[in-house]
Amino acid sequence: MRRQIPFALVFIFGFFMIFQFFVPHETSEFFYEFLLDWIIVIGIFALALGIWSLFKVSVEKIKLGKEGAQYSYVTLVGLFLMMAFGFTQKTGEGWGLYFLWIVLCGACIVALMRLRASASAGSKRMWGMMALGLLIGAVLVAIFDDAWAFYFYTQEGLSNSMFRDFFDYIMMPILATMFALLAFYIASAAYRAFRARNLLASLLLLAALLVMSRFNPFLPGAEYVAKASNWLMNVPNMAAQRAIVIGIGLGIVGTALKVILGIERGYMGKG
Amino acid sequence: MNRTTLIVVAIVAALFAVSWIAHAVSMSGQKDNVVDAFMLTMAAFLTLAIFSFLYRDNPFYKFAEHLFVGVSAAFWMCQGFWSTIVGNLIPRLSEGLSGFFQVPYQASSWNFAYWIPVILGLMLLMRLTKDYGWLSRWPLALIVGTTAGLNFVRYLRSDFIVQVSATFMPLLSNESHPWEGFGAFLSNLNLAATGQLVTIVANWVIFLGVICGIIYFFFSKEHTGIFGRASRVGIWILMITFGAGFGYTVMGRISLLVGRITFLFKDWLQIIS
Numbered sequence: 090m091r092r093q094i095p096f097a098l099v100f101i102f103g104f105f106m107i108f109q110f111f112v113p114h115e116t117s118e119f120f121y122e123f124l125l126d127w128i129i130v131i132g133i134f135a136l137a138l139g140i141w142s143l144f145k146v147s148v149e150k151i152k153l154g155k156e157g158a159q160y161s162y163v164t165l166v167g168l169f170l171m172m173a174f175g176f177t178q179k180t181g182e183g184w185g186l187y188f189l190w191i192v193l194c195g196a197c198i199v200a201l202m203r204l205r206a207s208a209s210a211g212s213k214r215m216w217g218m219m220a221l222g223l224l225i226g227a228v229l230v231a232i233f234d235d236a237w238a239f240y241f242y243t244q245e246g247l248s249n250s251m252f253r254d255f256f257d258y259i260m261m262p263i264l265a266t267m268f269a270l271l272a273f274y275i276a277s278a279a280y281r282a283f284r285a286r287n288l289l290a291s292l293l294l295l296a297a298l299l300v301m302s303r304f305n306p307f308l309p310g311a312e313y314v315a316k317a318s319n320w321l322m323n324v325p326n327m328a329a330q331r332a333i334v335i336g337i338g339l340g341i342v343g344t345a346l347k348v349i350l351g352i353e354r355g356y357m358g359k360g
Numbered sequence: 361m362n363r364t365t366l367i368v369v370a371i372v373a374a375l376f377a378v379s380w381i382a383h384a385v386s387m388s389g390q391k392d393n394v395v396d397a398f399m400l401t402m403a404a405f406l407t408l409a410i411f412s413f414l415y416r417d418n419p420f421y422k423f424a425e426h427l428f429v430g431v432s433a434a435f436w437m438c439q440g441f442w443s444t445i446v447g448n449l450i451p452r453l454s455e456g457l458s459g460f461f462q463v464p465y466q467a468s469s470w471n472f473a474y475w476i477p478v479i480l481g482l483m484l485l486m487r488l489t490k491d492y493g494w495l496s497r498w499p500l501a502l503i504v505g506t507t508a509g510l511n512f513v514r515y516l517r518s519d520f521i522v523q524v525s526a527t528f529m530p531l532l533s534n535e536s537h538p539w540e541g542f543g544a545f546l547s548n549l550n551l552a553a554t555g556q557l558v559t560i561v562a563n564w565v566i567f568l569g570v571i572c573g574i575i576y577f578f579f580s581k582e583h584t585g586i587f588g589r590a591s592r593v594g595i596w597i598l599m600i601t602f603g604a605g606f607g608y609t610v611m612g613r614i615s616l617l618v619g620r621i622t623f624l625f626k627d628w629l630q631i632i633s
Contacts, residue, residue, distance in 0.1 A: 095501035106509025134481030167430025175438030272613035296603025328569025329601035338519025
C-alpha cells in the first residue's frame, strides 16, 4: 500500500493529462486547470519543506561545530531578515524601533544557535538566559512600538521597502556578480577551446568570433559581419539546435512514459 | 581565524563604515538616507566580495554566498505565500479566511476541491516525521504523474512534431519565390537578402543540418560509411552552434560585468557620471 497507491496515482494522473489533451471538452479543460492549480499549491508546501531543510542543515552544522559553521549564522540571519521584511510594514513615515526589533530577533536566533551548540551546563544556562532576554525585548518592542506592524491582513507585506531593498541591493548584486564572474573564467576557457588546431576547433572559433563581433560598430565591414552573424544564428545554428531539441524532446517523452508506466521509480526513494 | 584575516576583516569593516557615513552625509536631504546609504554600501561590498573569488576562496566570498542562500530562500517563500496561498488559495478556501486576509472571496461550487491540495501539502510535510514519512509519496506521486503526463504531450508536440514539420521546408521553389529562371536565381547572393537562391540554400542547410545532427546523436549504429560521413557533417554543424552559443554567453557575461563595474564606479564611488 505504501508503494502501490503512489504508483496508481502516477498512472492515473499521468494518463489523465495525456488523455485530456485529446479531449477538447470544457469538463476536461476544467479538471486540467484544477490540477495545475493543485500542483502550484502543493509546490508551496514543498518550498516550506525546503526552507525547513535549509534551517535544519544550518542548525546541525552549528551544533556539530563543522568547518565553516559560522557562515550558517549568516544564512539563518539572512533567512530571518527577509522573512521578517516579508511580513511586516511600517504604519507611518518613520521606522520607529523597527531596526532594534530586527537586531533583537537576529541576536535571539544567534543565541539560540549557541545554546544548541553549547556543551557545558554553564554555557547552556548563559546562552539560554540571553536568548530569553532578547526574546522578551523583541516582544516588548513589537507590542509597544506603533511605527510598524505585522501585516498578515493584506498583501502590503511585500511592499515593505526593506523587502524590496534586500532584493535590489543584496540578492540582485550577488546574482549579477556571480554571473559576471564567469566572464573571467569563460575568457580562459575560450583561450583553450578556440585555438585553431583542427577543422572543428576552427569552426568553433569562427562562429564565436562572428557572434561576438555582431554588435561591434567600429569593425570594418560591420554591416556584413552583422548580416553573416545573423545568417549563422538563423540557419546553421538553428539546424543544430533543432537536432538537439528533437533529441531532448524524444528523451523527455520516453522518460515521461517510463514514469507513467511505473518503469522508472527513482522518485519514490527507498523504504 | 588567524591574525592576518582579522586585520583584513577590520580594514574592510572600517572602509564599510566610512563608505556608509560618507553616503549618508551626501544623501542628508533625502528620506531614509541612513538606510539607503547602508544598502548602497552593502551592495558594493557584496559585489566586491563576490569578485574577491578571482583571487581565491575567502571568508568574504563565503559570507556573500551564504547570505544569498538565506535571503533568496526567504524571498521565494514570501512570494509564494502572498501570491499563491493568499492570492489564489485563500479566496477559494473560505469566506472567513478571505475576510481575515482582506482578499475578495471567489464563490464557486467546486471550491471544496481546493482543500485537497492543502491536505496533500500537509501530507508532503509528513516527510519530516519518521513514522509517517511514506505519506509524503502521495502528493509527490500526484506532482510526478501530472508533470509526466503534461510533459509527454507538451514535448511531443513542441520538441518533436513541430520541429520535424518545421524542418521540411521547400527545397527548390515555393509560392513566395516562384522560379524565374536561372539568371534571377543566381542574381541575389547577399546573405541578408530573401531572394530565391539564398532562401533555398538556407533551407537545404537547415534540412541537411538537422538530419546530420540527429545522425550524430544516433549511437545504435556504428558511424561508418555514408552514415559516418553524415555524422561528421553533423559534428561540423554542432560545432558552429557551440561556437555561436559560446560567443553569445561571453557577450552576456561581459554585459553583466560592465553593469557591475558601472554600479561600482557610478553609483558607489561616483567617479563617472
